[in-house]
Amino acid sequence: MDQQKYLTNQRNKEKILQGNNLEQERNKNLQENKAGRLKKIVVPLLQWYDNNARDLPWRENSEPYAVWISEIMLQQTRVEAVKPYYDRWLKAFPTLSALAAAPEEEVLKLWEGLGYYSRARNIHKTAKIVEENYEGMLPSSFEALLKLPGVGEYSAGSIGSIAFQLPVPCVDGNVLRVITRITAEDADISEPSTKKLLTEWVRAIVPDARPGDFNQSLMELGASICLPNGLPKCESCPVSSLCEAFQQNKTTDFPVKKPKPQRxxxxxxxxxxxxxxxxxxxxxxxxxxxxxxxxxxxxxxxxxxxxxxxxxxxxxxxxxxxxxxxxxxxxxxxxxxxxxxxxxxxxxxxxxxxxxxxxxxxxxxxxxxxxxxxxxxxxxxxxxxxxxxxxxxxxxxxxxx
DNA sequence: AAATCGGGGAG
DNA sequence: CTCCCAGATTT
Structure with missing residues (x-):
């Protein structure tokens, strides 16, 4: 009796396991479809970017030092807020060596009002590290960039692709929104695992030619067309025909994000x-x-x-x-x-x-x-x-x- | 995984 | 008011 019970139990377990495997298989295929759909956006997006890229100060200076400064300033900070700080900064510290030699109080004073002040301290720290360990030149590999204070996944990707033409992804809030809409992906983007998944999708499509422009085109689309808070300008979007959320008239459903704690x-x-x-x-x-x-x-x-x-x-x-x-x-x-x-x-x-x-x-x-x-x-x-x-x-x- | 760390502009 | 911004780091 007990034996029979055990066998039944085992069979049930196997069925459940099999069901899980099937579900996992389906999910895997679904995600491959999503990744596949994404490939088609590369060419139209780059073309759109060529004709619609905003005229931004840091796009006129492709030196790694300037790219780095702009990318750190732009962390969680709007383009319009950064503009005056960026110009003033490059005037005060034209080179990485000039920055490394400056007293920290002067560095902070130039950052005054921009917020997240650890960014300024980390920039200063990094300048000194680069002077000491890299002969004053920012390292050109993703891994080395990632080790610098204040440089995370996003910044290593943006600096790597824009300043060093590395075909690496950079996924910010804009990109998360754009990608979840195109793929109608309803995973919670506040989960690190979701960000990882989407980063891999983008990694698979970053072109070897013009990786920096492609990454910027994704962000630019998010900043000017694929807007948050449910008001995207889909009629002007170069990839709306490839966008699952747009096809289903569900753009406002994405991205999915968990509510923020009260202040x-x-x-x-x-x-x-x-x-x-x-x-x-x-x-x-x-x-x-x-x-x-x-x-x-x-x-x-x-x-x-x-x-x-x-x-x-x-x-x-x-x-x-x-x-x-x-x-x-x-x-x-x-x-x-x-x-x-x-x-x-x-x-x-x-x-x-x-x-x-x-x-x-x-x-x-x-x-x-x-x-x-x-x-x-x-x-x-x-x-x-x-x-x-x-x-x-x-x-x-x-x-x- | 959750909390912390600024400030401002748009709706 | 709420949302969110070319996120990183600590707990």
Whole structure:
């Protein structure tokens, strides 16, 4: 009896296994069809690109150094936002050697406002590595590029194909959208496995001739025709006849993406503390959000005027007035700062402090550095989160003279 | 696998 | 408001 039960069980297991194999086989064939469909886009896409490529600054300079800088700047950052930074950067650091020789503060200052500041630090690190290990020339293999700080799968692919004509794929958000629509692929693109799969599809079709142009044509299509949020301009698309989503009138169904976690809200109070022609700033801790950048002293919660006075008195300062400023909001990807602020003036006669050079400053969590307008303008990197109050302060300092 | 890391423009 | 951008790295 038990024996028979066992045999039945085994047969069922085999059936299930066989079913799985059949399903896997079907999936494999389906994916090969999708990959096969993709091959047909190469020629029309390159032709379309030749006639429709935007006139972008980094397309006028094909030196690996320039390509590299542009690709890092473009990570998660819109073309329009990058343009002024790119031009200014190449003026300030025309060569990789010039960049490697610059102090990090200068590098960060040029990045001020562009966001994701670890990119700037990694660029600087990489410049030094390349000076030391590669005689000042960026390595030309995909594997070596991938090892550089700040260069991941995408950037190694884009730099490799654009600057070194390597037939390697580069898959960014644009490409994910374009490819999932053409193939009507409903796998979740926020899964790394999905990105891997699509990368292999693209790898199979990147042409040996003009790999960089082909990769750019895919991204360009995503940026100008195959738009997100369900409004693609399919009537102008050079490959709509090859697009499964378009044929099925389902372009808005792709790409499939899992919803984003909710942003946490954080109330903070920013203090503009004036001492003659100087204002208090401090340096953020060297890890986490806005690491090592400069900021105006700010504290958790929505402080009342009296609390502000007391806090400063506890630090040995002598506030004379504290005027409430307008509220502001700054949205990061995962945090929302709800800011309130005060303009505080101190009694200069009661103040004395030794001041080291700003580049040497390394105070504790809440130690102040007194910066004049020139330093704030020319040297200290203050993130955009403080822009509203930064502007108020600069105006105040200016009108006081 | 999930969280972290900026900032801004478009709808 | 929401979405997402020529992503990389850490946890």
């Amino acid at each position: 946490k809200k954080e109330k903070r109070t920013v203090l503009l503390i004036l001492l003659g022609d100087k204002a208090a700033v401090r340096k953020r801790k060297d890890s986490g959000l806005l690491a090592s950048l400069w900021e105006y002293p700010n504290y958790p919660g929505e402080l009342k005027e009296q609390e502000v006075i007391e806090k400063l008195q506890a630090k040995g300062l002598s506030p004379v007035t504290a005027i409430k400023l307008k509220k502001a909001k700054h949205i990061f990807t995962h945090i929302e700062w709800q800011l309130s602020g005060y303009l505080v003036t101190l009694d200069e006669s009661l103040f004395s402090e030794k001041q080291v050079d700003w580049a040497e400053f390394s105070g504790g969590e809440d130690d102040f550095f007194w910066a004049n307008s020139d330093l704030l303008h020319e040297h200290l990197t203050i993130p955009s989160a403080f822009k509203v109050y930064h502007q108020i302060l600069l105006n105040t300092l200016q009108s006081a003279h």
